[in-house]
Structures are given as structure tokens and as C-alpha cells.
Amino acid sequence: MKRLAFYTFWEKNGIVRKYVLTYLKGLQEVADRIIVIANGNLSSEGKKALERLGVDVLQRENRGIDFGAWKAAFDHLGWSEV
Known part of the structure; x- marks a missing residue:
């Protein structure tokens, strides 16, 4: 079985x-794929740090x-991936 994990965060300065x-x-030890969803701004340094970990990074407006x-x-992945 493959494991998918979502990690959502908001940080005022990105x-x-x-x-x-x-x-x-630590989450990489138990998940096969991690999607990090940044609600709002994400600094370029922060995005690079996340990408170096090999996680998928989604940046979106802080709504919902x-x-x-x-x-x-889920929309990014498509329901067939879940």
C-alpha cells in the first residue's frame, strides 16, 4: 500500500x-509521497528548501x-491518484 500525506501551513512572511x-x-519515513500546501506567500528560499526534500509544493491563496x-x-493530484 502506498501512503500519501498532506502538510498544510501558513506563515505570515512565507x-x-x-x-x-x-x-x-520524519514524515518521509512513513509516507511515499508528500504534498506540501502553502497557504499564502512562500519565500523563494523556503520553496527551494522544500523542493530539496523531494516533496511536491503547492502554493495557493489563503482561502478555505x-x-x-x-x-x-486533491484537485492537483486528480482523484485517480488518491
Whole structure:
């Protein structure tokens, strides 16, 4: 069985904090694919740090709170992937 994980976050200045990267590294041990959904701005440095981890990065407007972010991830993947 393959495991898909979503990680959603919002950060006022678009910074990806160290604890987020640490959490995602741990999540990689149990998930085959991780989709990170950034609600709002994402700094170029933050995006690069996420991409270096090998996760998929979606950046979207901060609407619909967390469940809106999950819907965006499902739409990005397509239901056949879930």
C-alpha cells in the first residue's frame, strides 16, 4: 500500500521554519509521497528548501482554511491518484 500525506501551513512572511523541515523529514519515513500546501506567500528560499526534500509544493491563496488546501491538493493530484 502506498501512503500519501498532506502538510498544510501558513506563515505570515512565507518562511519555512526549521521545525517544518524536521517534521517533513520524519514524515518521509512513513509516507511515499508528500504534498506540501502553502497557504499564502512562500519565500523563494523556503520553496527551494522544500523542493530539496523531494516533496511536491503547492502554493495557493489563503482561502478555505485547511480543508480548502486539501481540496486544492486533491484537485492537483486528480482523484485517480488518491
